[in-house]
Amino acid sequence: MTNDKKNKAAAPTMRIDEAAVQAARDNLSDGAVTPGVHPYAEEICKLLNDALATEWVCTLRYRRHHYTAKGLASPAIADEFLTHANEEQAHADRITERIVQLGGAPDLDPDTLSKRSHAEYDASTELQAMIRANLVAERVAIEVYRQMIQLIGDKDPTTSRMLREILAQEEEHADELSDWMAKA
Structure with missing residues (x-):
């Protein structure tokens, strides 16, 4: 047997799961939650709700730092704190929308x-x-998001993206x- 025949024999057949396609046709009330995502939707929503809490805390921390930063370098950095706060809020909004799409309830308690x-949160x-507290929080968020992407993987490509x-x-x-830590 040639290597080509061995490789073809060992390769799994790629087929669409027709039962899942039919379930997608039948269960219209599930919206974006198709059979491939459904088994994981609740767990994904829990992960997303914790990420949502993180984004809100980061938004609040950055906003506080924006309004309370003082010193020679502070005006430019304070402006960046506000930019970061707005970007963190945009993350929270995206996460909230995805939780709802998956049939979950955003937890904003x-x-x-x-x-x-x-x-x-930090009240420096x-x-x-302030810079240090925000850097620590960003590094924590980076690690958490990397782990979430790994956990979710291809179970929910939209959330992973x-x-x-x-x-x-x-x-x-x-x-x-x-960079600011080095300059301030």
């Missing part, structure tokens, strides 16, 4: 946001401490903050 957040008053896009922006934030 103020009493539990900080408990579920992977990042911490010194510019260097969204998380990759958010991750790229979090990495940009961390690079900027790292």
Whole structure:
């Protein structure tokens, strides 16, 4: 037997799951949650709700730092804090929309946001401490998003793609903050 015949024999057959396609036709009330995502939707929503809490805590931390930053370098950095706050809020909005698409309920309970957040709120008053706190939070978010992408993988390609896009922006934030640490 030639190598070509062995490779063809060993390769699995690629076929569409027709039963899942029929279920997609039949269960219209499930919206975007098709049979391939359905078994994982609840767990994905839990992961996303914790990420949502993190994004809200980061938004609040950045906004506080924007308004309270003082010092010679602070006006430019404070402006960037506000830019980051707005980008974190956009992440929260995207995550909220995805949770709803998956049939979940976004958990925005103020009493539990900080408990579920992977990042911490920070009330620093010194510019260097603010930069450091935000850099730590960005690095934590980067690690959490990488793990979430790994966990979700191809179980939900739409959520994985969204998380990759958010991750790229979090990495940009961390690079900027790292540069500011060196300059401030």
